[in-house]
Each structure stands twice: as C-alpha cells, then as structure tokens.
Amino acid sequence: MTPAFSNLIGTGTPILTLSDAAQDIYDSVRDLPIVSPHGHCDPRWFAENTPFADPVEVLIHPDQGVLRMLYSQGVSLEDLGVGVAAHQREGRAIFRTFARHFHKFRGTPTDLWMATTLARIFGITAPLNADNADAVYDKIDAEIKSTQMYPHALLASFNIEVLATTDSALDDLAHHKAARKHKLRGKVVPTFCPDAVLDPRRGDFKANVVKLAEITDQDTSSFEGYLEALRDRRAYFMAYGATATVHSLPELGTCYMTERRAATLFAKAMGGKIAPKEAQSLYGHMLTEMAQMSAEDGLVMQIHAGTRVNTNKEMFERFGPNTGADVPQSVNFIDGLDALLNRVGHSRDINIVVFTPDASACERELAPMAGHWPALRLGSPWRFRHGVNGIARYLDHVVESTGYWNLAGFSDNTRAFMSIPARHDLWRRGVSLHLAQQRQRGVLGRGDVDEIAQMLCRDLAIDAYKFSSFV
Amino acid sequence: MTPAFSNLIGTGTPILTLSDAAQDIYDSVRDLPIVSPHGHCDPRWFAENTPFADPVEVLIHPDQGVLRMLYSQGVSLEDLGVGVAAHQREGRAIFRTFARHFHKFRGTPTDLWMATTLARIFGITAPLNADNADAVYDKIDAEIKSTQMYPHALLASFNIEVLATTDSALDDLAHHKAARKHKLRGKVVPTFCPDAVLDPRRGDFKANVVKLAEITDQDTSSFEGYLEALRDRRAYFMAYGATATVHSLPELGTCYMTERRAATLFAKAMGGKIAPKEAQSLYGHMLTEMAQMSAEDGLVMQIHAGTRVNTNKEMFERFGPNTGADVPQSVNFIDGLDALLNRVGHSRDINIVVFTPDASACERELAPMAGHWPALRLGSPWRFRHGVNGIARYLDHVVESTGYWNLAGFSDNTRAFMSIPARHDLWRRGVSLHLAQQRQRGVLGRGDVDEIAQMLCRDLAIDAYKFSSFV
Amino acid sequence: MTPAFSNLIGTGTPILTLSDAAQDIYDSVRDLPIVSPHGHCDPRWFAENTPFADPVEVLIHPDQGVLRMLYSQGVSLEDLGVGVAAHQREGRAIFRTFARHFHKFRGTPTDLWMATTLARIFGITAPLNADNADAVYDKIDAEIKSTQMYPHALLASFNIEVLATTDSALDDLAHHKAARKHKLRGKVVPTFCPDAVLDPRRGDFKANVVKLAEITDQDTSSFEGYLEALRDRRAYFMAYGATATVHSLPELGTCYMTERRAATLFAKAMGGKIAPKEAQSLYGHMLTEMAQMSAEDGLVMQIHAGTRVNTNKEMFERFGPNTGADVPQSVNFIDGLDALLNRVGHSRDINIVVFTPDASACERELAPMAGHWPALRLGSPWRFRHGVNGIARYLDHVVESTGYWNLAGFSDNTRAFMSIPARHDLWRRGVSLHLAQQRQRGVLGRGDVDEIAQMLCRDLAIDAYKFSSFV
Incomplete structure (x- = not known):
C-alpha cells in the first residue's frame, strides 16, 4: 500500500480536470464522508475482516460494467474466470486480458472509476495497459494482503x-x-x-x-x-x-x-x-x-x-x-x-x-x-x-x-x-x-x-x- | 409601488447573470412588447379593473408550480388557504409558510419568476425568507392597492x-x-x-x-x-x-x-x-x-x-x-x-x-x-x-x-x-x-x-x- | 469550377467557427479520406460518368430535408419540379424559389451542408438569397459541365x-x-x-x-x-x-x-x-x-x-x-x-x-x-x-x-x-x-x-x- 493511504482518498492527484468554477465547488465536497444508502457489498466482509482474494475479485468480477464491455469486445466470460473459485482461476492471465482491453473503456464511467481507484488506493497513476499489466497486478496483489486493506x-x-x-x-x-x-x-x-x-x-x-x-x-x-x-x-x-x-x-x-x-x-x-x-x-x-x-x-x-x-x-x-x-x-x-x-x-x-x-x-x-x-x-x-x-x-x-x-x-x-x-x-x-x-x-x-x-x-x-x- | 415602476419592467437589476454573448442578445429583446397568445387570465380583471385581493391571490394561488412544490414538501393545501375566499383566509400566515419554504424552489423556474416579479414589480430584491416574510407581505399588500397596480x-x-x-x-x-x-x-x-x-x-x-x-x-x-x-x-x-x-x-x-x-x-x-x-x-x-x-x-x-x-x-x-x-x-x-x-x-x-x-x-x-x-x-x-x-x-x-x-x-x-x-x-x-x-x-x-x-x-x-x- | 478545386475540399474557408480546442481536433481529421458505408448514390453515375443535369438535380431534388422544409413553408412540390424530367423543368425558376426560402433553413444541418457545398465545391461564399439566385444558378450550371465535375x-x-x-x-x-x-x-x-x-x-x-x-x-x-x-x-x-x-x-x-x-x-x-x-x-x-x-x-x-x-x-x-x-x-x-x-x-x-x-x-x-x-x-x-x-x-x-x-x-x-x-x-x-x-x-x-x-x-x-x- 502506498504511504499516506487515507490521505489519498479524496486528496490525491485529480483524475479529471475541472474548470475553475467547478473545481471550487468540488473542493468544498470532495472530502465529505461517504453515505452509501444502496449497494451490494457482502456483509461477510465486515463480519470476518479477511483480506480480498486477488485483484480479479477486487476490480473485475464485482462490476457488471467491466464484464459487459469486455464481453462486447469478444472476450469470453470463461477467459475472465467468471464462475471459477478464486484459488482455481489464473488471476494474472485474467488481469492481462483486462489490461489489454482497458483503453476500450475510454469515455465510460468505468474508466474513470478504475483510474481513480488505482491512483488513490494503490498509488498507480500510469494508465493500465498490456505492458504494465503484470506489474500492476503484482502491486495490487501485494497491497491487498496488508491489514490496511482489510x-x-x-x-x-x-x-x-x-x-x-x-x-x-x-x-x-x-x-x-x-x-x-x-x-x-x-x-x-x-x-x-x-x-x-x-x-x-x-x-x-x-x-x-x-x-x-x-x-x-x-x-x-x-x-x-x-x-x-x-x-x-x-x-x-x-x-x-x-x-x-x-x-x-x-x-x-x-x-x-x-x-x-x-x-x-x-x-x-x-x-x-x-x-x-x-x-x-x-x-x-x-x-x-x-x-x-x-x-x-x-x-x-x-x-x-x-x-x-x-x-x-x-x-x-x-x-x-x-x-x-x-x-x-x-x-x-x-x-x-x-x-x-x-x-x-x-x-x-x-x-x-x-x-x-x-x-x-x-x-x-x-x-x-x-x-x-x-x-x-x-x-x-x-x-x-x-x-x-x-x-x-x-x-x-x-x-x-x-x-x-x-x-x-x-x-x-x-x-x-x-x-x-x-x-x-x-x-x-x-x-x-x-x-x-x-x-x-x-x-x-x-x-x-x-x-x-x-x-x-x-x-x-x-x-x-x-x-x-x-x- | 416603487418609483419608476414601468422602467423596472425589463430594465431593472438583472436576476440572472448571462455570459457577454448571451447578454448582448438578451439586450436586443428584453424590452420588446409582450405577446401572450395563450394563458388563463381572468377577463373580469379587464372588465372591472378592481385591485387584486392580497399577495396570496397575486403570487401563490394562481400558480400550480407553487402549490405543487409546497405540497411536495409537506405543506397542506388547507394551510395555503386553497378553496377559501380571500376575505376569510389568513393571508399573512399563508405567506409566511410560503416564505419559509421559498429556498426549496431553487433551481426551478418558479424561483426565478418569483424573484424577477418581486424585484421588478415590487422593488423587493432581498431573497424571500421566513425573516422578511411579513415585511414583504405588507409591502406587496400596500402596493397592489395603488391604481398603478390595477x-x-x-x-x-x-x-x-x-x-x-x-x-x-x-x-x-x-x-x-x-x-x-x-x-x-x-x-x-x-x-x-x-x-x-x-x-x-x-x-x-x-x-x-x-x-x-x-x-x-x-x-x-x-x-x-x-x-x-x-x-x-x-x-x-x-x-x-x-x-x-x-x-x-x-x-x-x-x-x-x-x-x-x-x-x-x-x-x-x-x-x-x-x-x-x-x-x-x-x-x-x-x-x-x-x-x-x-x-x-x-x-x-x-x-x-x-x-x-x-x-x-x-x-x-x-x-x-x-x-x-x-x-x-x-x-x-x-x-x-x-x-x-x-x-x-x-x-x-x-x-x-x-x-x-x-x-x-x-x-x-x-x-x-x-x-x-x-x-x-x-x-x-x-x-x-x-x-x-x-x-x-x-x-x-x-x-x-x-x-x-x-x-x-x-x-x-x-x-x-x-x-x-x-x-x-x-x-x-x-x-x-x-x-x-x-x-x-x-x-x-x-x-x-x-x-x-x-x-x-x-x-x-x-x-x-x-x-x-x-x- | 473555382481553381484549386481539390484543395477546397476540406481546406477552404471554414463555415463554422469552432473554439480553439475543437478546432485543434478538427484540424487533425478534416483532411481524412471519406468512408461512406451507407448511402443512396446512383451507381449509373460511376458507370457512365456523364455530367449532372442541372443545379436542381445536384442540390434540391436528392435531399428530403430540402423538400420537406420548402413544403412546410408552403412551397408545392410541383413548383419544385418534382416528378418532372430534367429537360422539361424550369431549373432557374425552381432555384429561385429555393433561394427565396433559403434563410428558413437556418439552424438545420441543411443550411450548413448547403453553405459548405456552395463554398467548397463552387467557390460561392455569399449567402444564397433571392437576389443572387440567378447568378448562383448560372455559376453552378456552368461548373457542372466541366469534366472536373463529372x-x-x-x-x-x-x-x-x-x-x-x-x-x-x-x-x-x-x-x-x-x-x-x-x-x-x-x-x-x-x-x-x-x-x-x-x-x-x-x-x-x-x-x-x-x-x-x-x-x-x-x-x-x-x-x-x-x-x-x-x-x-x-x-x-x-x-x-x-x-x-x-x-x-x-x-x-x-x-x-x-x-x-x-x-x-x-x-x-x-x-x-x-x-x-x-x-x-x-x-x-x-x-x-x-x-x-x-x-x-x-x-x-x-x-x-x-x-x-x-x-x-x-x-x-x-x-x-x-x-x-x-x-x-x-x-x-x-x-x-x-x-x-x-x-x-x-x-x-x-x-x-x-x-x-x-x-x-x-x-x-x-x-x-x-x-x-x-x-x-x-x-x-x-x-x-x-x-x-x-x-x-x-x-x-x-x-x-x-x-x-x-x-x-x-x-x-x-x-x-x-x-x-x-x-x-x-x-x-x-x-x-x-x-x-x-x-x-x-x-x-x-x-x-x-x-x-x-x-x-x-x-x-x-x-x-x-x-x-x-x-
């Protein structure tokens, strides 16, 4: 995990450039606490507080938007390990596939969510692509084992x-x-x-x-x-x-x-x-x-x-x-x-x-x-x-x-x-x-x-x- | 009524700030005569030329947009005197209720219509709120008795x-x-x-x-x-x-x-x-x-x-x-x-x-x-x-x-x-x-x-x- | 035909003014070759390579958008020579009718398509109107007889x-x-x-x-x-x-x-x-x-x-x-x-x-x-x-x-x-x-x-x- 993790949430490098007027407004709300009244997080996480399995579980599988775009571009859900238990799937290969196609998310919110998450939570600011897929995978995989990522x-x-x-x-x-x-x-x-x-x-x-x-x-x-x-x-x-x-x-x-x-x-x-x-x-x-x-x-x-x-x-x-x-x-x-x-x-x-x-x-x-x-x-x-x-x-x-x-x-x-x-x-x-x-x-x-x-x-x-x- | 009333229509303090390009265009049309080909004014007004009853009749009751927003925020139509004759309703209390909720119209056209009307017709430029409700009510109530408001x-x-x-x-x-x-x-x-x-x-x-x-x-x-x-x-x-x-x-x-x-x-x-x-x-x-x-x-x-x-x-x-x-x-x-x-x-x-x-x-x-x-x-x-x-x-x-x-x-x-x-x-x-x-x-x-x-x-x-x- | 014809396609006087940011992007694509995967051009044109009949055939009849707007403004299709063979219709009169109504296309894409076509293909940059209708007609009619317009x-x-x-x-x-x-x-x-x-x-x-x-x-x-x-x-x-x-x-x-x-x-x-x-x-x-x-x-x-x-x-x-x-x-x-x-x-x-x-x-x-x-x-x-x-x-x-x-x-x-x-x-x-x-x-x-x-x-x-x- 990058140092000063919690500071990165909301105060890291901006992903989106805003006009001055919008930036002023954004500055007034970006550090507000988060209220999440509807979502699908698993309560088990908060009961057991065990680490997440791998980058695939963290970034790829839980998001319909990721799966649909990759599928639309000809990637099969098999190749993404959907339906395969974490310990049986090839996380690194799955992540490479994701990275190879990542530019196709440009213009969609998934692109911005992913970039923000990589930058602020994992300190990864270089755009994800086929070349850095393994390095990014390894970094995330290591980070999520830290108790600060529980x-x-x-x-x-x-x-x-x-x-x-x-x-x-x-x-x-x-x-x-x-x-x-x-x-x-x-x-x-x-x-x-x-x-x-x-x-x-x-x-x-x-x-x-x-x-x-x-x-x-x-x-x-x-x-x-x-x-x-x-x-x-x-x-x-x-x-x-x-x-x-x-x-x-x-x-x-x-x-x-x-x-x-x-x-x-x-x-x-x-x-x-x-x-x-x-x-x-x-x-x-x-x-x-x-x-x-x-x-x-x-x-x-x-x-x-x-x-x-x-x-x-x-x-x-x-x-x-x-x-x-x-x-x-x-x-x-x-x-x-x-x-x-x-x-x-x-x-x-x-x-x-x-x-x-x-x-x-x-x-x-x-x-x-x-x-x-x-x-x-x-x-x-x-x-x-x-x-x-x-x-x-x-x-x-x-x-x-x-x-x-x-x-x-x-x-x-x-x-x-x-x-x-x-x-x-x-x-x-x-x-x-x-x-x-x-x-x-x-x-x-x-x-x-x-x-x-x-x-x-x-x-x-x-x-x-x-x-x-x-x- | 404020002095120079007729000048205020169309030439008063602008409520909305426009960009220079839009302002130039607006300046070319703001003083055009008004053509109103469809509306629901009462022809009796123009037959009899008698003054309006009170601020409630002038500003609150004739506008569905006002009633619906107040109702949506939990105000009953009884409390707004709907269905009650002008001489029997408590205009000041109704107007207070309206003023207390007025900020909830922000972002709707009603907010801008009301602000423009208050400013240009009644010379009231302070934002309406619970504190100035009575003063605003009194001013309007006095103004509408002037023949210039017939x-x-x-x-x-x-x-x-x-x-x-x-x-x-x-x-x-x-x-x-x-x-x-x-x-x-x-x-x-x-x-x-x-x-x-x-x-x-x-x-x-x-x-x-x-x-x-x-x-x-x-x-x-x-x-x-x-x-x-x-x-x-x-x-x-x-x-x-x-x-x-x-x-x-x-x-x-x-x-x-x-x-x-x-x-x-x-x-x-x-x-x-x-x-x-x-x-x-x-x-x-x-x-x-x-x-x-x-x-x-x-x-x-x-x-x-x-x-x-x-x-x-x-x-x-x-x-x-x-x-x-x-x-x-x-x-x-x-x-x-x-x-x-x-x-x-x-x-x-x-x-x-x-x-x-x-x-x-x-x-x-x-x-x-x-x-x-x-x-x-x-x-x-x-x-x-x-x-x-x-x-x-x-x-x-x-x-x-x-x-x-x-x-x-x-x-x-x-x-x-x-x-x-x-x-x-x-x-x-x-x-x-x-x-x-x-x-x-x-x-x-x-x-x-x-x-x-x-x-x-x-x-x-x-x-x-x-x-x-x-x- | 204006000299340097082919240069005019894509590099002539801009019709639309764009912001600097948009202009930069536009400059990078305006000279790209054209790929037209769906349209209704007549293959006979490319088999026979004969000149177009007149300005009416070139600019008015093939475009539903032109016909519908003129019709909506009370021009009959008879007066536009629709259904009449090229050699039997009065091209100049039809074009005058079009020109007289041309300002009514303002705000529609037809206006911009027409202005761009007139400027870049025929070198006509003055806005089309009743006064210049005949001159424009004559110029186009002359141009399309040149082999460069086949x-x-x-x-x-x-x-x-x-x-x-x-x-x-x-x-x-x-x-x-x-x-x-x-x-x-x-x-x-x-x-x-x-x-x-x-x-x-x-x-x-x-x-x-x-x-x-x-x-x-x-x-x-x-x-x-x-x-x-x-x-x-x-x-x-x-x-x-x-x-x-x-x-x-x-x-x-x-x-x-x-x-x-x-x-x-x-x-x-x-x-x-x-x-x-x-x-x-x-x-x-x-x-x-x-x-x-x-x-x-x-x-x-x-x-x-x-x-x-x-x-x-x-x-x-x-x-x-x-x-x-x-x-x-x-x-x-x-x-x-x-x-x-x-x-x-x-x-x-x-x-x-x-x-x-x-x-x-x-x-x-x-x-x-x-x-x-x-x-x-x-x-x-x-x-x-x-x-x-x-x-x-x-x-x-x-x-x-x-x-x-x-x-x-x-x-x-x-x-x-x-x-x-x-x-x-x-x-x-x-x-x-x-x-x-x-x-x-x-x-x-x-x-x-x-x-x-x-x-x-x-x-x-x-x-x-x-x-x-x-x-």
Whole structure:
C-alpha cells in the first residue's frame, strides 16, 4: 500500500480536470464522508475482516460494467474466470486480458472509476495497459494482503459514515450480527429485500413463504398471518439497523384490492394455481401493502423500476445474473405508481425513493411526480447514467420540475467495495460541473451552490434514508 | 409601488447573470412588447379593473408550480388557504409558510419568476425568507392597492401588446364585451375552448350541447345543426377578437368518418347510449371537423396533448383542478394527428399549433412533423420545461429538424398575471443562451442571431396566431 | 469550377467557427479520406460518368430535408419540379424559389451542408438569397459541365476511399459491373437490399421471389430453395465488392421458428393466403435467417429501425417516396432484437449495425445493448439528428454506456452526391465539439482525443464494414 493511504482518498492527484468554477465547488465536497444508502457489498466482509482474494475479485468480477464491455469486445466470460473459485482461476492471465482491453473503456464511467481507484488506493497513476499489466497486478496483489486493506480498515479510510447492504428477507443477518460486535468506524446496516416472498411469479415463492413462516413463527397459511410474518421480519431487520426496503422490477404495476380478494389470490398462489395475471396483481397489491407497512414502521421504501435483466439467455444459463446483460426498458410511472401513491403518497413522513434507468420517463413522468407527491423522492441516476455527462443530464432533466429538495442524493449501487470512493468522487465531480453551469447560466447564486452541493453529496441521502441517528 | 415602476419592467437589476454573448442578445429583446397568445387570465380583471385581493391571490394561488412544490414538501393545501375566499383566509400566515419554504424552489423556474416579479414589480430584491416574510407581505399588500397596480395599468406597464384568455364555448364573453369599452393599451381577446361541447365522454356533454342550441338558436338535435351551432359560436368569438381555439387532451387521437357515421354516433351520444370507444371516435372526428372549420374561418387551432390531469384523487375531490397534480404522459403524434393532418394539413393558410410536455415525443415525432406539414407549427416548451435549461433543451431538440420558421414563439400559459413579464423575461434569457451557443458552435452568424431572437420573442407568435392586425 | 478545386475540399474557408480546442481536433481529421458505408448514390453515375443535369438535380431534388422544409413553408412540390424530367423543368425558376426560402433553413444541418457545398465545391461564399439566385444558378450550371465535375473526377477530388450504394437484391449490378471497368480512385461497392424478397406483406412479394428464382436458377417453390437462392444472391453481390446488407423497417420484430413452420408460412405467402400476423412472423424469422447467413458469409448486417415512411398520403400518391414525409417512431429494441441476438449475437465475428432516429430508445436500450452484445454495433445518428447539436447529443447519450469501440462511425445516408463532403465535414465538426467537451470536462486526455477522433471519422467505419482490404 502506498504511504499516506487515507490521505489519498479524496486528496490525491485529480483524475479529471475541472474548470475553475467547478473545481471550487468540488473542493468544498470532495472530502465529505461517504453515505452509501444502496449497494451490494457482502456483509461477510465486515463480519470476518479477511483480506480480498486477488485483484480479479477486487476490480473485475464485482462490476457488471467491466464484464459487459469486455464481453462486447469478444472476450469470453470463461477467459475472465467468471464462475471459477478464486484459488482455481489464473488471476494474472485474467488481469492481462483486462489490461489489454482497458483503453476500450475510454469515455465510460468505468474508466474513470478504475483510474481513480488505482491512483488513490494503490498509488498507480500510469494508465493500465498490456505492458504494465503484470506489474500492476503484482502491486495490487501485494497491497491487498496488508491489514490496511482489510475491510474494516478500508471502511475507515474510505471515510464511510453509513453503508447499507442488500439482504434477503429470509436472511438471518448473521454477518450483520457479527459485524456489530466489532467497533467499526462507519455504520454497516442491512436492507430488507422481500421480493422473494412477495412475487408469486417466482418458482420458489411458495417455499420462500414456508421458510418465512418458520423463521417468524407465524402461520402463513392465512393472508393475515403472512402479513404479520412480513411485519415481524421488517422489525427484525430494523433491530439490526435497517432503515430501508428495496424492490426491483422490470415493469411497474401497483394496485390495491380488498383484503378478501388479496387473501383469495394469496391462497391460490400458495396452492400453486394462480394465473399469471392474478400473480401480477397480487404482487402489485403487496407493493402497496409494503408501502402501508412503511407508513407504520418508518422503513424507507426503495423501488428500482425499468431494468430487463439477463437478456442474454445463454450467458444467464451458464454464468447466472449480474454478468452484464441487463438492459433498461420503458416504464409507465403514472399508471404504475397510481394505486400506491393515492393510498400512501400524501404524507411527507413516509419516504418512497424511486430509481429508473429510463431517462425519458424519468424526465417526463417521475421527476414531475416527485415534485408533487410528499412521499416520493427521486433516486439518483441509475445504471448507465453514472458518468459525468449522465449525471449532468440527469440533473438538467429533473431539477426544474422536481427541485433539489425532492431528490435522494447518490446511491453507488455497487458490489465493488474498492470502487466506492471513486464512484462518489465521480458523482461529486458531476454535481460540481452541474452546479458550475447553473451559476454560469445565472440559475443559482454562490451561496445556493455551496448549500446544494453539500446536500447532493451527503445530506439528502441522510435525510431520505433516515440515517441522521447514525452520523 | 416603487418609483419608476414601468422602467423596472425589463430594465431593472438583472436576476440572472448571462455570459457577454448571451447578454448582448438578451439586450436586443428584453424590452420588446409582450405577446401572450395563450394563458388563463381572468377577463373580469379587464372588465372591472378592481385591485387584486392580497399577495396570496397575486403570487401563490394562481400558480400550480407553487402549490405543487409546497405540497411536495409537506405543506397542506388547507394551510395555503386553497378553496377559501380571500376575505376569510389568513393571508399573512399563508405567506409566511410560503416564505419559509421559498429556498426549496431553487433551481426551478418558479424561483426565478418569483424573484424577477418581486424585484421588478415590487422593488423587493432581498431573497424571500421566513425573516422578511411579513415585511414583504405588507409591502406587496400596500402596493397592489395603488391604481398603478390595477389590471388596466399593469397591462400597459407590462407593455403587453396582445393577451389571449381561455373561454368556454358557452361563455357569453360579457367580460370581454365590457373590457372592450375601455380604451386598453394592449389588446385582450378570448380563445374558443369547445371541448365541453365536443367530448361525449364528459358527464355534462348533453347538457352543454343543449345549452349550445339555446345560445345559438340552432337545432342541435341533428348533426348538421350541431355543426352549424359550432360555426355560429366560432363566429361569435371572432367578433370579440378571438383568433384561436384550443383543445386539451391527455392522449391524442384524431379520426375521420363519414358524416352519416358521425351523425349516428352523435345521436347516440345525445341519447346517452354511446359506448366509450364510440365516444372517443366521435371526439377524434370532431377534432378533424374543427380543423376543417379552421380552414374555413381562419381560427388558429391549438392542441395541448400529453398531460394527465388530477392524478392525486383525494386532492382533486377536495380542492378541484389546477392544484399541482398534473403529470406529463407519453403521446403518439404520428397516429394521433394522422387523420387530421392528412385531411387539412397540406395548406400553410391554416395554423395548427401543437404543444406537449413529453420531451422525447416532441423531439422524435412532433418536431419532424412540424418540419414537414405546412399547417403544423410547434408550440413552445410546455409545463415543466419552462426553466432556462428546459428552454435550451427544447430548442436544442427541435431546431435541427423543425427550423425556426416552423415554431410558434412563446406561450406563458399562466393564470398568474403578475408573473407574465417574468415568464417572458425567462424565455428571452433562455433564447439568448441558446442563440449564444448556436453562435459559439458556429451554427449561426451574428445577423441570423439578431433576427431569430426577435422572431422567437415576438414575431413568430404574432404570425402563428394571426395577431398582425392588433400590433 | 473555382481553381484549386481539390484543395477546397476540406481546406477552404471554414463555415463554422469552432473554439480553439475543437478546432485543434478538427484540424487533425478534416483532411481524412471519406468512408461512406451507407448511402443512396446512383451507381449509373460511376458507370457512365456523364455530367449532372442541372443545379436542381445536384442540390434540391436528392435531399428530403430540402423538400420537406420548402413544403412546410408552403412551397408545392410541383413548383419544385418534382416528378418532372430534367429537360422539361424550369431549373432557374425552381432555384429561385429555393433561394427565396433559403434563410428558413437556418439552424438545420441543411443550411450548413448547403453553405459548405456552395463554398467548397463552387467557390460561392455569399449567402444564397433571392437576389443572387440567378447568378448562383448560372455559376453552378456552368461548373457542372466541366469534366472536373463529372462523377469520376468528383469521387477522386472528394477523396472518397469507399462508397457503398444500395441495390435491390434483384438488381443485376450492371452499373457496378461497368463502373469496375474504369480505374476509379475510390472504391464503389453495392449493398445487398433484400426486403423486397423477404417481406410477404409487400404486394409484389410473390413476383419478386419468382424473379429471384429466375436470376439464381434456384427452385424457390421450396423453402430450402428460397434460402439457397438468397445465399446465391449474397454471393453474387459479394463478387462485386458488397460487404453489407441492409433492412429498413418501421417497427422491429425478429423471431425464430422451426424450419418446418417457416416453410409452411413461406408456402402460404407464395400461395397468397398468409394472414398479416403470419406474414410479420415470417419476415421476423427471415431477419434472423439473414443474420445467420451473415455469420456464414461475413456480410455485415445493417438494420434501420423506427422510421414511419410516407406519412403524407396525398404526397405519396402524387410524388412517390423520399419527398420529406418520413417521421421517426418509437421502437422496442429489447424485444425486437431478442430472437436475432440470442441466436447469433454472441460472436464478435459478425457485425450487426443498428440505426434509429428515436433518440430516447437509442439512449435507453440500443446503446446499452451495443455495449453488451459482441455482434452489435451502434450506427451513427440517424435522420433529423445530423446537425452539430444532434451529433453532440448522440455522443453524449451513448458513449458512457456503449463506449467508443462499439460504435460504427458515420454514415451519410444521402443520395445527394455533391453534399457528401459537407456531411462528413459536419460530422467531423460535431465530433470535434464533443471531444473538446470531453477534454474540458476531464473525461478524456489529449492522447485519447486524437485517437478517438480518427476512429470516429474513419477507422470505426472501416472496421465495422470490413473495408480494410479496400483502403
């Protein structure tokens, strides 16, 4: 590890050159602590605090963006060792392949994330290429064995205030339990992910509900018992610090039916005899139920809508999800959120944060809706919109209809722990470019800019996710 | 009122700082007279010329954008006195609430409109906040009692050349009649809004058609009589200066059927036995009929497509429309305008101006269509697209496919009379920023820029709305 | 013709002023040879090398953009001599009409293409208008009679390396055959356009397939024979230098069925008894078949999706296609390409280049898909997106999700031969503006910028279209 590691986070050589106006704004936010309200880090890391396996685990495998670009350029996932255990794969050869293609990431956020991570965490400032691949590999491989690169140390040196993981509703949170025993600098909390026990279209739905009954000691043979079991689980997650839930759905459809009708459909689903349309309705109803539970217990509800996952069938069959074949699709937010918002959207006490990768629906529908409904907040730019230009477009598209105060800050949404500082850094640079333009166009004054920069880079996330007691 | 009031309109302290290049362009258009071809001012103001009630009536209630942002931040419409008569509400308390939240409008056009209005009309340049709320309220409340703030005086000092209101087809235009007796500086004209007598899906359709018969002394029991009554009404509006009609519809569907078929559906509609699909078809046919009448009598046809209104059901039931729950939705302009344009779109003698808040359909379909059909002109950016960045995006999206000469200038679309100068001022600043960039990118030369600035800020609206005899 | 003609191509007076940063980049690419992988030039020009008829043929008739803007402004196509033979039309009067309206093209790419063409090819730098119309007409009319303005000479002086035409699958390529006998500087190659023999929804489908049988001496009464005939034709086109095929479709739907099912539908289509849905399926299946043939023979597959053609019915009946009434429409790329890509999309050895004029679907779906599927490359901005701002938006929308290495460079897509240098010049300026901004925002360094500029302006097209043996 390079000396003065922690100083490098946020104070190293700038990767991106900014105009003076943007640089001033950036300087005011670059050293802010990191709030990461949604991502896919493994809680085991914080429970066990063991070193990462190799550079491949750290930089290549956890990032769909890396895999998809390499795949698009003709590199097979086999050659990247996807699906092979760390001790069995040829890390150095994989890294060489990555390095040989690295220039093809130019213009994508991955390029900037990677360069920032290499420079600030590993002190590697030369552009990665085929010639220096082995040397870079060796340096990273050596560094990550140092205790300063163990998860606990990184959490501290990354200056992370709060990090939320994503956890199945059926998870016992054992890793979170274990992690809490350590005195971590930086709060690590779970997020309640109940889709597996909510969506009757899933093949394992019934088994999951049965497991839910066991875990909660509730009788899920009745609809009331099922709702009670869900309430119980939510409370369990809250006891371990969870402040939020999350749903992921390609389309978006919420509805609200009578409890009798919902109970009937639930019974059909458990009997395995529910029609596809009915299953869809029941899931839509359960989303509204979850929103109502949020109104009761205060958990923030996150909705990720508009990603068609696993569009490459052969790849999915061989390598599973998260390998780079997810594609945004069009979403109708007006109809999709109608039932839910008309039921629970009138209060500012409940927070529903909605994310979408569909830039046009975001601008047309979701941003104006977030500028109206008290309960609704607009999530940060989602998937494929994380580069500085995507961030600038997002803010340009939404601010005039939503305002800054109805945004939810930034979610890094990553399973690549090492890249978290770089991702927040790029967001902060994107925010700075946006705000510099707002000043230059006369939309905001200097005082506004400083306040809004701080909000976008930290405070809005704390407020939207109810993290104030953690920071 | 501050001294030198009329000078302040257009020549006061700039709110927005512009680059030198944009400022030069802005300087050339900021003092142009205002042409307002579509809005919701009350013609009674110009008939009666009585003072406005209080600052709440002037600044808060008439603007959906104000209500929606405050509501989104947890302020109830009760606390804003919506639905309460002016003499019964607590104006000062309402204004305090508004002021306390005013910083949350930062980044939205409302912020700039309000700041411009406060500065230029009331001489209040300090940013509004909780501390100065009472003082600002008192100052405005005092100012609006001065005769210089009565509607007639404002019309003159705002330098409004033409102002079109929106009036039900069943309206007797008594206020317009009365207003014409005054020697107004600035022409105030009605706009013919016939949807209430065209759309059989409305509960009051039949009653409206019966009333139409009474007013026009036509026999609307037959389809021919119904058409004749509509022609009659259009002529009546034209006699009071109307140059345009307007239709507002969430989706867009025009069609053309035989007269026999239309007559059959009309009879069904009047008999109360029309199926929803038939009702939709009849309305779609009537839009085409109205376009044909425009080809006969020369009235400009305006179409506002793509706003789903009143999406918040509870709010609508309690407070009615226009309280901030309207959301843009996707529109198909190719199919939606197919019948109408293939029937009457071939001539440059008829003007059909189409507006939409759907930025993607506007760029994809509507802008290229306006660059083809002689009868079609592209309306200004609509709802949620009125900030400087929205204006810049609109022009960037449409000019290369539509050209400037197929645009219809700017419509302020407001019922907030006091904000009209500020809205036109922001449009002029947005236009200036756009044109400065066009120069900087080498798309336009200096001479072009001056000509096009003048067109976008005044001449295109005069031409599109056939106002040339008024100015 | 002005002296030093060939020098004027690319080195004349700049039409567009660029910032210093953009100018530096532009200087590095403006003199690159032109690669034109898709357009509608007439191969007869290169077979016969006779002069163009008049300025109308050169500048007005071949460009939909010119016709549509003039038509939108009330000029009839009759008055432009559309459909009238060159020797019968009044060229000078037509040109006067064009010149009188020329200022209305301001802000559109046509304005810049025309100005560049007039300046660089004809040495006319004064803005075209009613006053100089006759003089300009006379000058152009005189110039085009010089042998230096014959097609062969222009091909050389335009510095065109490769020019692909578009040719019906039933064409005997006689003009290409004849053109090959000349020693042309610049390779002219055909493109295989098989939709007429693939789409059973066309009225002439059966006749076309019968003709296909005759040409190829295959028995197209069986599905196998039909496929064989198509293979045969592809080979024939390849023998004349074709490297690509092209399909144009308003919607996009590919599918894959059993050969037995396809054979059944084909028999129905030939029997004239196929239902519309079946015809659509068969065409969708044939697209996948064509992709599979591309995997075999290496022809690049081009797909143009999302243009509704001939939306003005009266105009189409009187003047035929390509007169300016085509409008972009929304496309679903995920579902539309699903069958095709899951069948043949996994290999980088086959190139499928997809174009769309739908900016929102391009950003949302197509760009991320091109960043995933090895076989897929993203075509250049299409129809209505060819101005500098459209180019800038295109690159801004797609680069962060697709990367530069999955793009296919620039296609001028024109039948206006004289405008080709101007179109590539405008692309190069747009690319330079984009890359200058990427530098200014810190996304790319100087070295990257130079490499990527060269790629976008030449190398990516050579690679995507497999032209490397020609250059």
